Amino acid sequence: MSTPPVAVVGVGQTHHKSRRLDVSFGGLVREAVFRALDDAQMTLADIDAVVLGKAPDLFEGVMKPELYLSDALGAVGKPMFRVHTAGSVGGTTAIVAASHVQAGKHRTVLAVAFEKQSEGNAQFALGSGKGASLGAGGAFAPFIRAYIQRSGAPEHIGWKVAVKDRLNALKNPYAHLKIEDISIEKVKASPMMWEPTRFLESCPSSDGACAVVITDEAGGNAAAAEGRPPAWILASSSRSEPSSFPGRDPVRPAAALQCAADVYSAAGITDPRRQIDTAELYVPFSWLEPIWLEAFGLAEEGEGWKMVDDGTTELGGSLPVNASGGVLSSNPIGASGLLRFAEAANQVRGAAGEHQVDGAKVAIGMAYGANNQYFSTWAVGSSLHPFD
Amino acid sequence: MTRFIESTITFPYKRSLGPVVGAFMTALTEKQILGIRCQDAVLVPPMEWDPSTGAELPHEFVEVGPAGTVESWTWVAVQSEQHPLDHPFAFALIRLDGATTPLLHAVDAGNPEAMSEGMRVAPRWRGTRAGRIDDIICFVPGESVETEGEDTGGAAEPVTRMDYLASITYRNPVPEAADRATEASREHRLLGLRCPDCGRVYAGGRGLCPVDAIELGPECEVDLPHKGTITNFAIVTPVQYPGQTETEPFVRAFVLLDDTDVIIPYSAVIELPADEVRVGQRVDAVWASPAEETEEGGGMGGSWGSLLGWIPNGEPDLDDPDLVNRIF
Numbered sequence: 076m077s078t079p080p081v082a083v084v085g086v087g088q089t090h091h092k093s094r095r096l097d098v099s100f101g102g103l104v105r106e107a108v109f110r111a112l113d114d115a116q117m118t119l120a121d122i123d124a125v126v127l128g129k130a131p132d133l134f135e136g137v138m139k140p141e142l143y144l145s146d147a148l149g150a151v152g153k154p155m156f157r158v159h160t161a162g163s164v165g166g167t168t169a170i171v172a173a174s175h176v177q178a179g180k181h182r183t184v185l186a187v188a189f190e191k192q193s194e195g196n197a198q199f200a201l202g203s204g205k206g207a208s209l210g211a212g213g214a215f216a217p218f219i220r221a222y223i224q225r226s227g228a229p230e231h232i233g234w235k236v237a238v239k240d241r242l243n244a245l246k247n248p249y250a251h252l253k254i255e256d257i258s259i260e261k262v263k264a265s266p267m268m269w270e271p272t273r274f275l276e277s278c279p280s281s282d283g284a285c286a287v288v289i290t291d292e293a294g295g296n297a298a299a300a301e302g303r304p305p306a307w308i309l310a311s312s313s314r315s316e317p318s319s320f321p322g323r324d325p326v327r328p329a330a331a332l333q334c335a336a337d338v339y340s341a342a343g344i345t346d347p348r349r350q351i352d353t354a355e356l357y358v359p360f361s362w363l364e365p366i367w368l369e370a371f372g373l374a375e376e377g378e379g380w381k382m383v384d385d386g387t388t389e390l391g392g393s394l395p396v397n398a399s400g401g402v403l404s405s406n407p408i409g410a411s412g413l414l415r416f417a418e419a420a421n422q423v424r425g426a427a428g429e430h431q432v433d434g435a436k437v438a439i440g441m442a443y444g445a446n447n448q449y450f451s452t453w454a455v456g457s458s459l460h461p462f463d
Numbered sequence: 464m465t466r467f468i469e470s471t472i473t474f475p476y477k478r479s480l481g482p483v484v485g486a487f488m489t490a491l492t493e494k495q496i497l498g499i500r501c502q503d504a505v506l507v508p509p510m511e512w513d514p515s516t517g518a519e520l521p522h523e524f525v526e527v528g529p530a531g532t533v534e535s536w537t538w539v540a541v542q543s544e545q546h547p548l549d550h551p552f553a554f555a556l557i558r559l560d561g562a563t564t565p566l567l568h569a570v571d572a573g574n575p576e577a578m579s580e581g582m583r584v585a586p587r588w589r590g591t592r593a594g595r596i597d598d599i600i601c602f603v604p605g606e607s608v609e610t611e612g613e614d615t616g617g618a619a620e621p622v623t624r625m626d627y628l629a630s631i632t633y634r635n636p637v638p639e640a641a642d643r644a645t646e647a648s649r650e651h652r653l654l655g656l657r658c659p660d661c662g663r664v665y666a667g668g669r670g671l672c673p674v675d676a677i678e679l680g681p682e683c684e685v686d687l688p689h690k691g692t693i694t695n696f697a698i699v700t701p702v703q704y705p706g707q708t709e710t711e712p713f714v715r716a717f718v719l720l721d722d723t724d725v726i727i728p729y730s731a732v733i734e735l736p737a738d739e740v741r742v743g744q745r746v747d748a749v750w751a752s753p754a755e756e757t758e759e760g761g762g763m764g765g766s767w768g769s770l771l772g773w774i775p776n777g778e779p780d781l782d783d784p785d786l787v788n789r790i791f
Contacts, residue, residue: 094479097481133474196702203472205708209697221787270698323791324788
């Protein structure tokens, strides 16, 4: 069954920082929303429905913030939805918004995601409010150890990803971490946090928000006619799997493989490594880059680290990954997935500014969450038929 | 009979108030109540945006009250810890003089007969104010503003953040499978449940197979060995947050039980320092002695019950590098 074409016509995000003490929740999300609306040359009145994503409520201690934020988001009298799929939530939020437009239910839908980590503590929230929280770093370290063993990758791969993404962040005005003197030596010398993951191989805690305006084919064509290129959504997929059972492989999770297969088959992508020009992958710890390159078919199994090693995934390489600086440079958790989707859209719109990948026609945005359990991905193109 | 476990989650959150609510809270320390102009209306408390359209509002603050009129009310006969007063009171929607919208607050009226729609009320201020809505202890019948205790004046600096100590107590039902696993642990038995469909075995009182989506009852129980091999591990550098119990790097290990396909994930280890843990290490289960038994269970927590964790048993390591891939 083919779905009607839908397009991203507006993208907005906040400047991501450790602490945005100057704004309320509402003020934070509105910064991203109005940037996205300005980008789409729309107002709140043009929005037919709002979809909000964020991490668990324990992060800020506000129950059901989607209700509290409905007036801040101009959603009074409109449908308002909350999406909840752990770290992948930002990506799933975009997919839910796109699905409403594809289904013909609403013409223009606003996808919004945010986190204000400064109001609480991520380790506390991830540990369900108990002591001895593993945190995300502790949860993923065993997966990384397994990847390194089975791929035979040398230890400097993690350091290289950490440096690459921070260099990219220097070209992104919205990025949180701006480490001008980032280097392999600096990453190596940073404290060991969750062996083998060092401090500088880890994402920051950020306050921030992201918003995306998704509209129908007519809206996408209208934007294009006015010289504002849309990003056409070629395909999207969300997949999940149970947290643990004997035989489960968190390094190549079945849900990740299925999510990639869904998107590639619906988008007509038969050779992802060559047909995709750039990828925004959810990489909160440096080793997740080669892990996801492989699980998402951008590298053969066991070969992902070589694309890091030979510079393929650098800005200027043949498949730049996280040209925006990625989650390693900005991590407002609930928004981090939507930022991947939004940055992918900006790449094919030619709107990525200094971190633009030259000539990007097809990009993927990917987010994952929990124990490598939830996956959301979309492929976007500068046209509806980028491979013709 | 279903058993329940009570647990409390508490965290001192810090709210950023933003420019409008921040101004409202700062004014409260001065015993002033601010509204904001929104078209022809005055919204109290003030909002950053027009609630009907989402349009940004210019910061035109208007002082309202201090007295106002009760528009609606409900009597709170039984108090909880989180209520603003320790005796029966009314929650009321109070339209302060000069305001268009009502403010929700408490009215200390003594009894419900003293409450009525249209009654006049005035604030009773706290002597020492922090820039919180409860700087107004409550409203009282009449027109006279009161201050309780010595008035220590307004805030020296604008109020931009608010402490919010969140606390919630849950009563969670304990599944039967978890209770059986805990009971077995008291006899130092490690109970597993074998799925009749796929044959996978689950430990830790997990009474279902997530692959086949079926419940696993007592007929599925099997006894599991008390010996295993560490396949993988996490060494966690503890971040200090309220409620953190760890100060030094700690280990959580994945233990593959001998002659089974069962991993005990995120296991506590005993007499195994972080710099000595390794893949292939042989370990034995350690059980709590009767003196060490607690309601909360051992180092593993939850339905692991009396299982404290795993200790190196001195056997030679297993030399199988692929063990590291057994995480779940």
